[in-house]
Amino acid sequence: MFKIIGELINSTRKNIQAAVKHRDSEYIRDLTEKQIAAGAHWIDVNGGARYGHEQEDMAWLLDVVQEISKETPLSLDSNAPACTPHAAPLIFHTACRSEEFLTGILLPC
Numbered sequence: 001m002f003k004i005i006g007e008l009i010n011s012t013r014k015n016i017q018a019a020v021k022h023r024d025s026e027y028i029r030d031l032t033e034k035q036i037a038a039g040a041h042w043i044d045v046n047g048g049a050r051y052g053h054e055q056e057d058m059a060w061l062l063d064v065v066q067e068i069s070k071e072t073p074l075s076l077d078s079n080a081p082a083c084t085p086h087a088a089p090l091i092f093h094t095a096c097r098s099e100e101f102l103t104g105i106l107l108p109c
Helices: 014-021 025-037 054-069 083-090 098-103
Strands: 005-010 042-046 074-077 095-097
Touching (some): 005 025, 025 042, 025 054, 042 054, 054 074
Parallel strands (some): 074 095
């Protein structure tokens, strides 16, 4: 069975990077809702594109996304490898790092 991962919350995309920089939680919430409504089984959250702000951006994104995702598991993704271990404890439910999803290794939280 296939699983759909919503990949739109990625701070390498200009509109997401701007939303993260300006802490536009409404934009991120709306995007999360749309991905879940479209059938995403997982929501990928990538907050590692703003150099020097990776950990704080990821923490903020997780806070906002989890207001909406509730039961939808998250996949953590970042250009900064040190970012995901700091983010994992902030997850309320099952999460994985993107590279681990491909190998089937999940991080319980």
